Every structure is written in C-alpha cells, then in structure tokens.
Amino acid sequence: MTAAQWWRGAVGYEVYLRSFADGDGDGVGDLPGLLSRLDHLAELGVDAVWITPFYPSPMRDHGYDVADYRGVDPVFGSDTDLDACVARAHELGLRVVVDLVPNHSSSDHPWFRAARSSRSSAYRDYYVWRDPAPGGGPPNNWVAHFGGSGWTFDAATGQYWLHLFLPEQPDLNWANPAVRDEFDAIIAFWLDRGVDGFRIDVAHGLVKHDDLPDNPVAAQPDAVELGAVVSTWETLEHRYDVDQPAVLDVYRRWRAITAPRDAVLLGEVYLLDPARLRRYLAGDGLDLAFWFAPLHVPWDAQRLRRVLADGAGLPAGRVAWVSGSHDRSRAVSRFGGGAVGRARALALSTLLLGMPGAAFLYQGEELGLSDGAIAAADAQDPIAVREGALARTRDVCRTPLPWAPGPGFGFTTAERPWLPFGARTDADTVAVQRDDPGSMLHRYRRLLAVRRDTPELRAAPLDWLTDAGPVVAYRRGDAIVAANCGDAAATLALPAGAWTVAFASRADAEGGDAGDEFPLAPAEAVILRRRSG
Numbered sequence: 001m002t003a004a005q006w007w008r009g010a011v012g013y014e015v016y017l018r019s020f021a022d023g024d025g026d027g028v029g030d031l032p033g034l035l036s037r038l039d040h041l042a043e044l045g046v047d048a049v050w051i052t053p054f055y056p057s058p059m060r061d062h063g064y065d066v067a068d069y070r071g072v073d074p075v076f077g078s079d080t081d082l083d084a085c086v087a088r089a090h091e092l093g094l095r096v097v098v099d100l101v102p103n104h105s106s107s108d109h110p111w112f113r114a115a116r117s118s119r120s121s122a123y124r125d126y127y128v129w130r131d132p133a134p135g136g137g138p139p140n141n142w143v144a145h146f147g148g149s150g151w152t153f154d155a156a157t158g159q160y161w162l163h164l165f166l167p168e169q170p171d172l173n174w175a176n177p178a179v180r181d182e183f184d185a186i187i188a189f190w191l192d193r194g195v196d197g198f199r200i201d202v203a204h205g206l207v208k209h210d211d212l213p214d215n216p217v218a219a220q221p222d223a224v225e226l227g228a229v230v231s232t233w234e235t236l237e238h239r240y241d242v243d244q245p246a247v248l249d250v251y252r253r254w255r256a257i258t259a260p261r262d263a264v265l266l267g268e269v270y271l272l273d274p275a276r277l278r279r280y281l282a283g284d285g286l287d288l289a290f291w292f293a294p295l296h297v298p299w300d301a302q303r304l305r306r307v308l309a310d311g312a313g314l315p316a317g318r319v320a321w322v323s324g325s326h327d328r329s330r331a332v333s334r335f336g337g338g339a340v341g342r343a344r345a346l347a348l349s350t351l352l353l354g355m356p357g358a359a360f361l362y363q364g365e366e367l368g369l370s371d372g373a374i375a376a377a378d379a380q381d382p383i384a385v386r387e388g389a390l391a392r393t394r395d396v397c398r399t400p401l402p403w404a405p406g407p408g409f410g411f412t413t414a415e416r417p418w419l420p421f422g423a424r425t426d427a428d429t430v431a432v433q434r435d436d437p438g439s440m441l442h443r444y445r446r447l448l449a450v451r452r453d454t455p456e457l458r459a460a461p462l463d464w465l466t467d468a469g470p471v472v473a474y475r476r477g478d479a480i481v482a483a484n485c486g487d488a489a490a491t492l493a494l495p496a497g498a499w500t501v502a503f504a505s506r507a508d509a510e511g512g513d514a515g516d517e518f519p520l521a522p523a524e525a526v527i528l529r530r531r532s533g
C-alpha cells in the first residue's frame with residue numbers, strides 16, 4: 001500500500017478525443033477542444049478523465065497505432081496544449097489518465113522501420129518475426145482482431161511479422177528486455193509530465209507463448225454476443241496469443257514505477273471470464289481492470305445479477321465498472337433505443353455506480369446518446385473498411401459529441417466532422433440538457449452526487465436483496481441500490497428501517513419516504529438511504 005491511491009472508488013470519464021470537441025475547426029476533436037470543455041466534466045462530477053491516444057500516428061486505427069510514444073500528433077494539438085489540459089484538469093480537481101499502447105506500435109514507428117530494414121537491425125528483435133511455415137505460408141494459424149491472418153510477409157527480409165490487429169500495428173516483442181526498458185522510460189516520461197496514471201491498451205496481450213503454437217479452433221463461436229457478425233477473431237480459442245501468465249511480470253515492474261507516485265495502472269483486460277481476469281488484480285498486478293461483461297449483457301434481470309456478482313467477486317475495489325466504450329455499441333442502443341433504451345441504460349449505470357470499485361462513463365452516456373447511424377460510404381473504422389463488416393463497425397459509438405444546437409453542434413466549425421453526427425437532435429445536446437432539469441444530464445449529475453455523498457457505496461460490504469425476479473437489488477450498509485430489469489411494474493420489499501429516496505431515475509420520485517414495499521416501474525432505478533434516528 002502506498003500514498004493515497006486516489007483511484008479507489010473514483011469515477012472516470014472516457015474522452016474519445018477525435019470526437020469530443022474540435023478546437024481548430026478541422027472536423028477532428030483535439031486537445032484545445034478538450035481544454036475548452038473540461039468544465040463539463042467538473043460539473044458532471046467525475047474525478048478523472050481518461051484521454052484516448054493523442055500520440056503521433058498515421059491513424060490507421062485512429063491513434064491506437066503509435067509512431068512516437070512521447071509526442072502529440074499535430075491533428076490533436078501540441079505539447080503545450082497537452083500540458084495546458086493536464087494543468088487545467090488538475091485545477092478543476094480532475095485526475096488525468098493517458099492511454100498507453102504497449103501491445104503494438106505503428107508500422108511507422110522508427111523501431112519498426114529499422115526492424116524491417118534488415119534482419120541484422122538492432123531493432124529487429126523489438127518485434128515478432130518468424131520464417132514461413134515449412135510448406136510456405138504464415139508460421140502459425142493466429143488471426144488478427146480486424147480480420148485475416150495475424151501474420152504479414154515482408155518480402156525484402158523473407159520473414160513474417162506478427163500483428164494481432166492491423167498489419168500496420170506490428171506486435172512488440174515483450175520477451176525482449178530492451179522493449180521492457182523502453183516502456184519503463186516511457187512511463188517515467190509521462191509521470192514527469194504530470195499525468196496520474198495509464199489505461200493500458202490490450203493489457204491481456206503483450207506476452208505471447210514462447211513457442212507460438214497454433215491456437216485451437218473454437219468449438220463454437222464465442223457464446224458472448226459480440227455483434228451480428230462472427231469475426232475472424234472468434235473462430236479460434238485464444239490460448240497462446242493472449243492472456244499468458246508472464247504478462248504479470250511486466251505489470252509488477254510497472255507498479256514499482258507508478259505506485260510510489262500514486263499513479264494508476266488501469267488495464268483494458270478484455271477477458272469476460274472472472275477467474276481469468278482475477279489473476280491481473282491479485283497482489284501487485286494492476287491497480288484496476290475494466291470489467292467488460294456489462295457491455296455484453298442483454299436486458300435480463302438474472303443475467304445482469306450474474307454479471308454484477310461476478311465483478312463484485314473480484315478483488316475488493318479493484319474493478320473499474322463500465323457500460324460503454326469507444327469499441328462497443330452504446331448501452332441505449334443495445335437495450336432497444338429510444339426512451340426505453342435510455343431508461344435501461346440509466347438503470348444499468350445506477351446499478352454499476354453503486355458497486356464497490358471505480359467506474360467510468362463513456363462520453364455521451366451522460367446525455368443518453370444512442371449509436372449514431374453510419375452509412376457504408378462514411379465508415380472510418382478499419383473493422384468496417386477493411387474487414388467489410390459494417391454490422392460490427394465501432395464508428396456508431398464514436399460519432400462526435402453534440403454540444404449545442406446549430407451547424408456543427410458546437411463540436412466543430414468545419415462543414416463536415418470526420419464522422420457524421422448520426423441523426424442527433426437538439427435535445428441530445430449538452431446545452432439543451434443543461435437547461436432542462438428533467439434531462440438525462442441532470443440525472444447523471446445527481447447520480448454522481450449521490451454516489452459521492454454516500455460513503456457506504458465506497459466502503460460497506462455488498463449484500464444481495466434479491467436473487468430472483470425482475471428487481472435487481474443490493475444493499476451496501478445504510479444504502480440500497482435497486483432497478484426493475486423486467487417489463488412490468490414490480491415492487492421491492494425493503495428491510496426494516498425508514499428509507500428515503502436519495503436518487504431516482506425519475507426525478508419526481510426523489511426525496512420522499514420509501515415505505516416497506518417500494519414500487520418500481522419497468523427500467524426504473526433508485527438509490528435509497530436509511531434515515532438516521
């Protein structure tokens with residue numbers, strides 16, 4: 001244990017930088033835009049902001065292909081702009097978490113350019129190169145997340161390089177101590193710049209099995225509903241390419257650098273099996289890991305209960321709860337869209353924000369945004385553009401944030417943003433919702449305020465109040481969190497005591513006494529507190 005561990009119980013906010021706010025009118029969100037809108041996050045009441053990659057990049061995967069781990073891409077601004085964002089965030093009491101992308105670099109990174117130039121390059125071993133299989137073709141059967149083989153042949157040097165994502169995202173070789181040293185220095189560099197931690201991209205990746213064996217073919221497409229189309233990635237069981245126990249050595253080493261400076265290591269550990277995720281949070285592993293199961297759960301009380309219980313069973317306080325991200329259809333849309341989808345998404349947020357641990361909102365959740373509609377011709381995501389899988393495109397959750405009515409929705413002064421807004425209305429905007437006490441924005445502000453003012457939600461043990469039926473409910477000491485996850489009105493029988501409604505997803509239900517039996521409309525959610533005395 002060290003210092004204050006500021007991240008315990010914190011609520012963060014994911015800024016997908018390209019789509020947050022455009023400061024220079026080129027249609028792409030940037031750091032000056034973020035700087036001008038940081039007040040929104042402070043007013044919302046979050047504790048931290050996670051900024052998606054701003055590093056120099058050819059943007060083949062919109063910044064998750066880093067060509068310089070220490071710089072700022074001109075499309076996002078300058079070093080000065082970044083420092084200004086960090087300083088302003090700190091003034092507002094917000095911590096800053098930056099995205100670290102250690103599984104792969106861009107093929108434009110000088111390391112890869114050197115590595116590719118010759119087999120004898122000092123940087124060759126920074127990446128994973130292999131000879132063709134004996135009969136020709138790729139060294140093994142591994143596939144890439146974005147479709148096709150996980151290997152691309154380099155004719156000039158006669159070997160394949162490994163890439164679990166695009167060919168332009170070559171995987172770094174974490175068996176090479178020099179790569180480990182490079183990232184120690186990169187982490188120290190950003191800590192010296194004043195950041196408060198790192199969101200680690202593909203944190204279950206990095207280390208591969210030494211022998212690079214073939215992965216077993218998946219018995220059936222993953223039971224998890226990843227979308228309408230089964231991707232190439234899901235055709236294999238990922239036994240040897242990700243989730244190798246030795247990756248924990250990397251995080252132990254990083255913790256020695258970050259913990260004394262009270263900086264967080266937050267892993268994007270994309271494992272939906274809690275037993276596998278648990279290993280990353282044991283002992284001196286990662287401080288926090290996202291628990292992604294809520295992004296894959298249908299609107300079903302029993303399934304929701306399971307997903308919450310699984311996350312709650314992970315090491316205490318080390319889960320970062322999320323219901324959305326820049327990689328996944330928004331909760332409002334997953335749960336049916338419209339008013340019903342919005343109510344369900346708010347109910348899920350209520351259930352997540354009452355759980356022990358940290359939580360993150362993804363930009364736009366506080367506005368109740370649904371997915372933006374994207375025509376094939378407007379698609380930008382390599383999943384859509386390269387794999388041809390428009391049904392799985394991540395563009396829908398990455399459309400620009402609508403700030404105010406009018407052309408460019410206050411996001412940009414450009415004629416066209418980099419992605420269309422996707423059929424937003426004035427009612428979706430921050431400005432309109434700020435002036436409407438009945439808006440989703442005001443509900444989220446209230447929810448975060450109640451979380452802040454209810455110490456039990458950080459400290460008290462969790463007891464389930466229901467284990468069947470449509471109402472998902474749990475108790476944290478003198479607080480109760482409940483949501484009706486069914487399609488009909490239902491009631492929750494309350495434990496003895498006088499309970500008041502501290503938060504209600506329907507604003508007009510707040511403030512009163514709760515009685516013994518609390519009625520909940522479909523998708524209604526509440527936080528109750530026991531009245532003292």
Ligand code: TEU
Pocket residue numbers: 061064065101145165201202233268270326327
């Ligand atoms: O996503 C990682 C990622 O795509 C996998 O973890 C995947 O979601 C999971 O295995 C389910 O199939 C991160 C970023 O969030 C994403 O935007 C990037 O494209 C990707 O890494 C590559 O850097």
